[in-house]
Amino acid sequence: MADQASDFLKDYQALAQQSWDTWTRYLQQQTASAAPCAQAASSHAGAGDDLLARSMAALKGYNEWLQGAVGSGLGQGSTDWQQSLQNLFSSLGGQPFAHAFASIDSEAARSFGQLWQSWLQSSQSGMRFDVEHMAAFGFTRERQLQQQEIAAAMQEYLDWSSKYQALIQRANTEGFERLQAKLADFTDSTRQIESLKALYDLWVDGAEEAYAQIALSEEFRHVYGEMVNAQGRLRQLQQQQLEAMCRELGMPTRSEVSALGKRLQELRREVRGQGVSRESDELATLRAEVAALKRQLAGKAGEAKRPASRSSKREPEKDAVVRRAKPAATVGARKTVARGTTRTRK
């Protein structure tokens, strides 16, 4: 039995390695055939690239999952299945979720900690002091304060980020507990798990359920909100610092461009509003005049049939002035015209 298990492990490891090598070779071919500049702009280049990156991360995660499942002793005779599952969880470093998150990291939405660490390091290069805790003074006092603020904001972001990671870790643990609970229900011969893929799918169900419960909690809401807000404060300080540098170099800043855009949009709104208002006033005037003319014509036709009357000639003009002042008349007129059009189409 032991030999059989040992052979199986060897076979599996060979296959897993073969599988991984295939993907790696494929990637290398892709990379070799692409020019460096094309690679730099490859995120939207074609069907394959972005998909490939995500697929690779996903398959790597699945590969490790399979490897962990086999190495844990699952399917190897008398081994306690619950202990095997525990081994599987441990073999994945207790963080099978990590691959799911890693595969959605990208240049535009990657771990902000890494980005800001680089910024901080570059902006502190040349400083030999513990800037965060130094009293600021002298000619560069303001800049020192700014650096301290950025360092504090960075620390705050890292604190919230680690709280967020702790919640993800909890989802990892609870996901495996849910898998165990689900498996405990598979106790008759017609409902046994017979493949690694089926076991993996069941783990995915458990992991998503555990994650959803945590992600919908008030604790997660608070930590998520604070993490994003801390990131925003850090970004704001960095932008302020960058803007100061741009001003010194005589370059246009983000807030200047933004202010221009805002003014332009306000102006467009104003111009359009005036246009609509003028158009609507002119339309109302024209409609009222047409109505008045129609009444005049009707009045004249009436006059031809009966003796002339002064009041009947002047009345429509008075009415037209009143209608011009009522915006509701415009709506009524529009509806009438449109209905007329519809009727014509019939």
Next chain:
Amino acid sequence: MFPPLRLDPAALTGEIAAFQRKLAAGLGNLRHQLEPEYANTPRVAIYREDKLTVWHMKGQGKPTTRTPTLIVYALVNTVWMTDLQDDRSMVRNLLEQGEDVYLIDWGYPDGADRWLTLDDYINGYLDRCVDAVCKAAGVDAINLLGICQGGTFSLCYTATHGDKVKNLITMVTPVDFQTPDNMLSNWTRELDVDLFVDTMGNIPAELLNWVYLTLKPVRLNQQKYVSLVDILDNPKELQNFLRMERWIFDSPDQAGEAFREFIKEFYQQNKLIKGDLVIGGKPVDLGMITQPVLNIFAEQDHLVPPDASRVLGRHVGTTDYTQLAFKGGHIGIYVSGRAQREVPPAIHQWLSTRN
């Protein structure tokens, strides 16, 4: 009493070997794929403004209905989900039923659109699109078919410009933004959206995609691509998969100001159902919607939970309210086989008794 796992070592070796074979055999297919196409239904642009276009969709025959239907999609992703491919196209299906279909393609906002507000979108763009469709069709009121956030916009529009809307259809539309099962809502509630927009400007599509993927991180980032191995040897299925991938990640950035208002007014303050919402100085009262309303939602929707949509019936003023629950998800309601059989015919049937 049996152990839950019956994993035979030989069978497991076979399973892994089969996986490996599929992977090796299918890789070549992935290399030779062309960019999958979508939105192939013939169409004519009838109105353009800034980055948006209103398209008049053309079917095989002439429409048999008098009142045109304008599809209003969300600002996230693109409207082409409704016309993904020949045999998975809500637009094509509606045309075949005899409907006269128009749709708004919002385009891709850039820095110049940073200050567009919800007022600009709803009382500005959307209103002018409706006018353009009215003019093109020679009618004074049209049917609106709003999808997701576009459904919310359509509700706001109908409540404030009721004379131009004959019938209203909402699909997977959030109305109550604070149901307990709404993950997006939970994540935005303590967000300092002013700081967020002030520092980001327009909200990058890639960041939003990241958020959507983290709604179901393992299923959407790992399990989906593991399953891809099973269809690598099936060119048609692979094309369908790649087409869907293209649509999912072909996303516009969000105009910063409109995003700020949407998060604040809808997600954080839930003003639409509270009756406190004011857009461009116009109070938005759902009770003012007296047109017939058809509300369609998906029972397995992870983005807009059914309860977030279902509540609409309690808030609109109409006496002609119909609700349709679809067995599927937020995307499946447009692209699944079941959706093709059930949704467009239901919309057509509902409209045909009201047009």
